[in-house]
Amino acid sequence: MNAVSTCPAILVAAPASGQGKTTVAAALARLHTRAGRRVRAFKSGPDFLDPFWLELATGHPAHNLDLWMTGEADAQTRLFEAAQTADLIIVEGVMGLFDGEPSAADLARRFGLHVLAVIDASAMAGTFGALAFGLQHYRPGLPWAGVLANRVATERHAEMLQCALAEDGSATSWLGAVMRDASFALPERHLGLTAAFELPDGMARLDAAADALATTPLGQMDMAAWARWAASFEAPQIDAAVPPLLAGKTVAVARDAAFSFIYAANLETLERLGAKPVFFSPLANERLPGCDAVWLPGGYPELHAQTLSGSTKTRDGLRAHVVAGRPVWAECGGMMVLFDELMDVQGQAHPMWGLLPGRVSLQTRLAALGPQKLSLEAGELRGHTFHYSRCETPLAAAMHTESTRAAGKGEAVYRRGSIQASYFHAWMASSPAATAALFASGVH
Structure with a gap:
């Protein structure tokens, strides 16, 4: 029987690109890293730029996970090894939750990663509930953590968003609201986010975002609460040794x-x-x-x-x-x-x-x-x-x-x-x- 490593693990997803997945994933990683916890972060898909922010937040390389490009075996190996030493695993999704073949949702289902949906709520109210409900129930068997409203205007706006969830009976999936704040916005350009190493205030931005997240129900969860989102990763089969074809080069x-x-x-x-x-x-x-x-x-x-x-x-x-x-x-x-x-x-x-x-x-x-x-x-x-x-x-x-x-x-x-x-x-x-x-x- 294969060995198994267990660790709380979530996939930070969204209905589309540009919703704030990287900011939330990196802020969450930074929040727990500051608290002395061992956090390992990964990026779903072939992205080069988002991992720079996840690495800055955790102090560890952020590897990519993709069921096609990197392969299921590679993803299993990296998650198993991370779970052996980490207190928390955070995987940032790619594009929208169900976009691509395979999608971030496919990755979540394969490895039992509970989905935290980040929704840019800056231009909506009641529709927030419909969108959250659809993300949770569109595909049967998707592990679900909850929903976080991003770029919220006011406390009253946050109340309206939470009430929209209550109407569909899923109030327990509300994990809070992050207010719109330029102090922790991550700048973008034509290929994606500006790399963390190019901004002298990169860590300050992450700390500001972590501080904002700390005021939400998600940010205030202790590790006992996180345990309900634990995932178990089986040890991979031992790969054949890579021949030293470039030895001495x-x-x-x-x-x-x-x-x-x-x-x-x-x-x-x-x-x-x-x-x-x-x-x-x-x-x-x-x-x-x-x-x-x-x-x-x-x-x-x-x-x-x-x-x-x-x-x-x-x-x-x-x-x-x-x-x-x-x-x-x-x-x-x-x-x-x-x-x-x-x-x-x-x-x-x-x-x-x-x-x-x-x-x-x-x-x-x-x-x-x-x-x-x-x-x-x-x-x-x-x-x-x-x-x-x-x-x-x-x-x-x-x-x-x-x-x-x-x-x-x-x-x-x-x-x-x-x-x-x-x-x-x-x-x-x-x-x-x-x-x-x-x-x-x-x-x-």
Whole structure:
């Protein structure tokens, strides 16, 4: 019989994006962390930005959980391990509760995570009750914790919202109201929230949000009350050992405000393969460290185009690396800087590093979004795509990823010399062997 770990665990969900899930999840984590409790937080779906806030709140890496991209076994392993040491597990949902295939609701049902619904109630009263009722009962068997009203105007407004719940007989699911307050609003931009590390007052914002949450019934619950939302996680089957296919290899990873879309699990995968990740900052124009391979992850190069245009030491070191035939894997923003030119949304052209021919142009509309997979001889890498730019290049695609959506399009994978580049963001743990191929001998 498998071992079981038990811990109070909730999934913070909402009827749609932009309702305040991240603020509430991070504030709740911060509130309990300040009280000396051991909190582990996770993010449902492929998001890079929300985990920065959850990590700031808890002091621990916030891994992603996704029944397709990361896989059920990976999610089970991480939840089981977290429950062995944590007092509380908080999982932030993705988009709306029932959006996507699989959805956050599917994750909650699979692992018995009680759902805390966060609803932006700023422009509603009685409809709040109907929305909360629908979220709770739309899918049978969904574990339910309750509902929290967010961005509430006044105490009288909060009373109206609570009364709306009483009309449908679910008053016991009321977990309080958080008032609208700019002091703990988390700023957004085109790919999502601003990363926590970019705001000097990030922790102050979380503390202000935690203080607000502390006045609600949810924030005032003691751990005995939390016990009713306990979930049990079975020990996973022992995975086969990852062969050290990159033993003795050094992988240089770009990491700064322009290149920050890095799953913690990807670094773990490189280490399990035997590689040593070392970091450098193109924004600081740092020279490429001695290495066998380079990973240029995604991020926001478009916000730093002028600075990156002048990163000649980084550019020249990377060019010498490529001339020597050493591998480069570039994802999304990491690919964008390799082209000749980047055109920002104002129409201003910035010369980039000229390692790939062509131009990347930013636009105001989303160009691609959704789960993708890349099939290589060594295995299948799962991941996703999410970008606002388009590239124009004479290069023919060496291959394409495959979208999991019926009408979705795959992303081109470009190859030039030892460079492999795509808008595709890989979840490297989905295939360590395929990951090794990217950094050892290129895409096959």
